[in-house]
Amino acid sequence: MAKFLDIPESPLLTLNMITPEGWLVEPVHSNCDLDNIHLKDIERTVIAEYELEYLLLEGHCFDMTTEQPPRGLQFTLGTKNQPVVVDTIVMANLGYFQLKANPGVWILKLRQGKSEDIYQIVGHEGTDSQSNLGDVIVVLNSFKSKILEIQVQKKPDKIKEDILTDKDERKGMWDSIKSFTRSLHKEKEKKEIDILNIFSVASGHLYERFLRIMMLSVLRNTKTPVKFWFLKNYLSPTFKEVIPYMAKEYGFQYELVQYKWPRWLHQQTEKQRIIWGYKILFLDVLFPLAVDKIIFVDADQIVRHDLKELRDLDLDGAPYGYTPFCDSRTEMDGYRFWKKGYWASHLLRRKYHISALYVVDLKRFRRIAAGDRLRGQYQALSQDPNSLSNLDQDLPNNMIYQVAIKSLPQDWLWCETWCDDESKQRAKTIDLCNNPKTKEPKLKAAARIVPEWVEYDAEIRQLLDHLENTKKHAILTHDEL
Structure with a gap:
């Protein structure tokens, strides 16, 4: 047990464990948001309990x-x-x-x-x-x-076999006909196991609140069974306690995944940049090898369309698909950094893509060793503190000539900062991206931009209150016994 006394009350603090390289440690109990500890606003002693989960x-x-x-x-x-x-x-x-x-x-x-x-x-x-x-x-x-x-x-x-080569790519016409015949027999089986895999990351109680609302918006817009995949490394004990009840209430599956940042790969020190790294650097190793396709959705997004359509979209041989940044809100032209300097010369006429929503063909991604290529380029660029300022976004855009990006139709991601009001009605997802001009707080922007966000928030709040009351009743009953 470690105690920290006489800590200044005014700074905003974060509690995190620095552990031996071979340990995977997680917080299992806390009485506050460990990402945002403001001691002057907390009357009680901050308590956090960590557990060594894996070697x-x-x-x-x-x-x-x-x-x-x-x-x-x-x-x-x-x-x-x-x-x-x-x-x-x-x-x-x-x-x-x-x-x-x-x-x-x-x-x-x-x-x-x-x-x-x-x-x-x-x-x-x-x-x-x-x-x-x-x-x-x-x-x-x-x-x-x-x-x-x-x-x-x-x-x-x-000796001449290549583990990354798909035998189907070398088949002749007769093999293709046989394969097609087999696929007809498997079609019914495929439908029975059809599932929509959604990946997301969050850290801190505020973004976990956004995350729960995003999940509800996904579920309300699809009839396909959904499995959510969450990066476990930075989830709070509260979220991990609540998620089984949400899964039972709304009928979805979920799995918590984690990966220890390899000691040989250039380390990030800021938590936000570490999380950005997990969004792009370990896609080939983060999920079980049986998972073929996955969609990443930012926690602060609202889905208004069936994501099954995005999952089934033909990526034309690319390992992943991203939505380009909007150009339609012209008053923001001065903030479009990708239109000038390095990015303008690097991309030429190609688009700069946003990392708030993307679909990954993991089978293709692994086959072309995209993860190895991205990590190699990251290792080279990250030595320079001026590179990769938006790590999860800059890296795939920088590697667009080595690891192709399928540009998704613009309707797949609408963001008020970059997209005009007219295009909002066609939006399949709405991203609450930051506005460098107004700097409007996220909660205020969410309620103003997305009417259903308030309804989703109230519904989940009701569920959380019910769980809290049930928990208190169970404790009271136990004490009486």
Whole structure:
């Protein structure tokens, strides 16, 4: 337990844990917003409880023949009774991989499919089994970092196979006909498991309030089952406590995902920039490998259209699709930084895209190693403090010639700052982006710009009040007993 006394009351403070590299720690209880601690407004003592949730199993993997990382190779980690608990992909960046685990005996394997078909494990160091055995046994019995070195090699009859190449791209006409016939039989099965995957991030009680409203707007505009994916690293204990009740009330699925910023990748120190990094740098490794397509929606957005249409949109071979910034509100021309200087010369006639909403074809993204390319460029640019001022937005726009962006129709994202009033009626989503001219507070802007925002907010407030009253009643009943 740590106590901090005699702290100045006037500054706005944030409480965060700096932990050993191999630890994943989360806050499990707090009596205030740990992102925005204003001691002069808090009468009681601020209390926060953190928990060590996972130990990281990290490693580097190389192909013995080429002495290079096997880009796209996939690993699973499990136990004797549960062979697959988590999975991941090997980065081209240093052949790095990480997996969440806990103390105990674990088995690391090549993932079933192309990884297992093409490659075999031929050696390993830092493990707890003989190096010539295919199954890699790892015993986590210490709180210190466990870093493995894995050597793999292509099987003799698979030397010419490429793990990132889709066999379907090389099929002839007859194979295509057979594939089409099989797809007809699978169409019914596909409809039965159809799900809309929505990813978002938030930190602090205010943005978690926006996030809950965004979720409700998504659900109200689709008939497709929805699964929300949230970056767990910075969610408050309050949000994590409430989300199961929301899921039950509104009938959606959810999963909390997390990834430890690799120690070799240039670190960000400001929380906002760290969160921006998570929006773009780890898309290939953040989600289970079975997730093929995902849509990112900013917490402070309101959805007015079925996002299934966006998910099913043809990206024309690009790994992701973004909406370009609007040009229609001409009085903001002086603030359009992408129209001059570096961005004007870099983009030429291409658009500068906003990162508040984007759809990612994760299968394609992983196949072209887009994550490795983005991390490589980030590593080069982030050394300069004047680069990547809007990290999550500047990086994909900077890499537009190496990792293509599909420009989404303008209607997919409307923002009052950049888009004129006439186009608002066609908006499929409304983003509450900051206005550098008026600097209007978000809550005030939300109520003014989006009428249904107030209704959604009141509905969720009613649910939260009901949960709070139920909780108080349960405590009172327990005390009486």
